[in-house]
Amino acid sequence: MVRKVTENVYVIEHEEAANNVIIIGKKGVILVDTSLFPEKAKSISKFVKEFTMKPISLVLNTHYHPDHTFGNVIFDCPIVAHSLTREKMEQFDQNYFVEIGIDYFKPKLPDVIFDDIFEYEDGLKIKFVHAPGHTPDSSYVYIPEENILITGDTVINTIHPEIVEDSNLNVWIKTLEKLPKAKHVIPGHGEYGDYKLVTDMIDYIEKIKKIIIGELRPADFEADENFSKRLHPEMLEWSLKNLLSKTNF
Numbered sequence: 001m002v003r004k005v006t007e008n009v010y011v012i013e014h015e016e017a018a019n020n021v022i023i024i025g026k027k028g029v030i031l032v033d034t035s036l037f038p039e040k041a042k043s044i045s046k047f048v049k050e051f052t053m054k055p056i057s058l059v060l061n062t063h064y065h066p067d068h069t070f071g072n073v074i075f076d077c078p079i080v081a082h083s084l085t086r087e088k089m090e091q092f093d094q095n096y097f098v099e100i101g102i103d104y105f106k107p108k109l110p111d112v113i114f115d116d117i118f119e120y121e122d123g124l125k126i127k128f129v130h131a132p133g134h135t136p137d138s139s140y141v142y143i144p145e146e147n148i149l150i151t152g153d154t155v156i157n158t159i160h161p162e163i164v165e166d167s168n169l170n171v172w173i174k175t176l177e178k179l180p181k182a183k184h185v186i187p188g189h190g191e192y193g194d195y196k197l198v199t200d201m202i203d204y205i206e207k208i209k210k211i212i213i214g215e216l217r218p219a220d221f222e223a224d225e226n227f228s229k230r231l232h233p234e235m236l237e238w239s240l241k242n243l244l245s246k247t248n249f
């Protein structure tokens with residue numbers, strides 16, 4: 001479903017799958033994240049052309065996870081990401097595809113990389129900023145004039161967040177606390193909303209920390225909507241397993 005956030009920014013929400021965001025600049029359209037499937041990326045590209053009558057001039061990848069990057073293959077414009085995103089994607093081999101159950105194709109890597117911040121202007125000013133935690137390469141997009149923050153998986157709404165082996169909970173919380181206090185917040189997955197999505201995420205990760213150190217159990221949060229109302233409890237189980245398998249979280 002396509003939802004208008006402001007005059008120039010639209011989010012393509014796919015229920016639980018990763019969100020795509022289109023930012024309509026003066027000359028072209030900036031697309032944030034490209035989905036897991038090239039076919040889906042193709043339909044997004046077709047929609048953007050028909051809807052805006054402008055070409056997609058830039059693609060931004062918020063982090064390396066396949067559901068945010070595999071659609072890159074269909075785009076000819078520059079693809080921007082953090083240097084670690086590119087590094088991680090260079091390691092995607094046939095085995096990786098087997099693991100995630102997808103037929104192998106050669107992923108398209110970002111060709112413009114940055115370390116701290118990437119700034120871009122096309123009518124609107126866009127800041128693309130490194131914000132580790134969910135993964136070491138995670139980055140967010142901030143559009144000050146539109147008061148919009150596009151977080152990638154640093155913020156997840158509606159469903160239980162995906163906490164992976166290279167997530168770092170303390171770093172993640174620090175990043176969340178430093179995010180610009182924007183009016184509109186578009187998460188990596190789930191419905192877009194306001195700044196409360198960020199505070200809910202901090203609260204959620206604090207709870208995960210308590211579960212990991214054995215202070216509380218998931219069942220203790222039954223009455224807490226920011227925990228128990230999130231969909232996909234199996235994702236929570238999977239995340240806890242990932243965290244318990246390592247010593248530094």
Ligand SMILES: [Zn+2]
Pocket residue numbers: 063065134153162
């Ligand atoms: Zn992710």
